[in-house]
Amino acid sequence: MAKLCGKGLWLAHSYDLQRAAEMAASVSATYLLVKVGHGPYYFPETTRVMVKRVRALGYHPLAWVQITDRVPQDALKAIIEAQTLGYEATVLFLGTAMVTGDQMRPLAEALDNVEIPRERLFLATPPPAHLPDPRVLDVLAPICQAGWMPLAFAAWGNNPEPVIHRDIYQTLDALSLIWDKTPEVYPVLSPLHRIAGPAFLPEELIPWIEELSRHGLDFFSVYHAANTEKVLWPLFQSLNVRCQDESGQPATPEPLAAGMPDIPQPVYITVATSDTVWGIINRHGLTKQQFWAWNAHLWESRGLPRDPDYLQEGWRIRVK
Secondary structure, X not given: OOOOOEEEEEEOOHHHHHHHHHHHHHHOOOEEEEEEEEOOXXXXXHHHHHHHHXXXXXXXXXXEEEOOOOOHHHHHHHHHHHHHOOOOOEEEEOOOOOOOHHHHHHHHHHHHOOOOOHHHEEEEEOOHHHOOOOHHHHHXXXXXXXXXXXXXXXXXXXXXXXXXXXXXXXXHHHHHHHHOOOOOEOOEEOOEOOOOOOEOOHHHHHHHHHHHHOXXXXXXXXXXHHHOOHHHHHHHHHOOOOOEOOOOOXXXXXXXXXXXXXXXXXXXXXOOOOOOHHHHHHHOOOOHHHHHHHHHHHHHOOOOOOOOOOOOOOOEEEOO
């Protein structure tokens, strides 16, 4: 399978498709990830119908299976059927499951005994430091050669720098020994403070967007569409990926030369007490229309009108 390029949205249920399609159009996503199994349970009707519906809407279908400690090898049926029915790849999602490496061995052995291309299997897990048993990577990574989808969630810590830089990107040297190569890294963002917690306000999500952008991305995804408030959509839309062409459409990804500059990422400032909307517009050479297109969510998320006379100290305002 070719490297992923663009943006993806996770669907926890088939009835999330309409909202996911609306969000995908807004944030320029190209992949929809459909849940086809949970633990030992396979969802045959969802698996069969959704691949057709996703393709009919013009998106790439990926399947995902939530792996649990309940007979994990039984997830094999969902994985095989997803590949057979035409999903482009399948993601093994561990989430916060309290699973051990020993519990995953029957699944790895089962996958090793069937003809599923390893380059069509992804592994989605918390960063190693936040896994109950990091040995699950030793067991599953060799099977999932398409790449790693690290869960860059605030559940692991409120500060994005250590979660993304230290716990994800600084572990790649060690993970390359497990994968026998440096794995492709496709981060997964969550719009929530915790796995099932309150949603981010826009200014709380911005530092996570900025930290990811510093590492350069070919693909990232959002878990999941139904949990993502519309006021956050412009932020996910603003996060560029390196393999998109000037029209914003995914281009055929090619290896990036060392030192090659990334696509410019959004620039934000922190509002000071003396700042005004008109002052920021003039200082940064913005038009009124562009300012509101980028920043109206700060007012709307609080139920406020777009009032240029109201600006709150500490807000993060996009200026480029």
